[in-house]
Amino acid sequence: MAISLTFLGHSAFLISDGKHTIAIDPFLTDNPVATMKSEDVTCQYIGITHGHFDHIGDSIELAKANDACIIATFEIASFMESQGVQKVEPANTGGRIQTDFGWVAFTQAFHSSSYAGLSAGGTEGVYMGMPNGLMINIDGTTIYHCGDTDVFGDMALLRDIYQPEIALVPIGGRFTMDPALAMRAVDLIKPKCAVPIHYNTWPPIEQDANDFAPNGVHTQRMKPGEVWDVDPALIA
Ligand code: NI
Ligand code: MN
16 A cells, blocks of 8 residues: 655645655645645644644644654653643653554654644743654654654654654754755765655745755655555655
């Protein structure tokens, strides 16, 4: 069975093998480019890379509506439990969680992680642990969602360890890598396919996705709402 990726805009995805659906960083309600509403999303798992509002997004509502399990750092998982979320799988950088679709491993990201609380515009940020990337193994394919991060040399080490076929790479600049740095990252990660993310959501992270054109890698530039049924030949 093939896997499909649905880009929800910004860093948000649905990843499915036809049996299981994992939402990653499901930021929908306040996401100006999102085409899907939270109530239209069905998922069994929610993976969260870090605590910023544009990644936690609709996780609480989505978890409750779907009785979905949140996979996140210990701090985020504890916060979710405090908000009434029933199923959580806490982990941390270097850790791996076995699931019924495969596994999720937590990898380092160079960024920050706090949450301003449930009142929009709140200034009291809650510490949400270390930011992470997520390696998601589903149906025998490994997808590296880099989270928000700078490029770092140990992306080559992560490549050796996990050998991801698909990399989801932030290119927006200012808060993460820009297209030039993201291409350096892809050179280290050496996936078969790369998808640019975390750009054109707001003016400060406007980019031309065509500037992200890593060498020797199939680049899938996705519009919010687009579904990519991954051709198995691309990742073989
Ligand atoms: Ni962030
Ligand atoms: Mn972000």
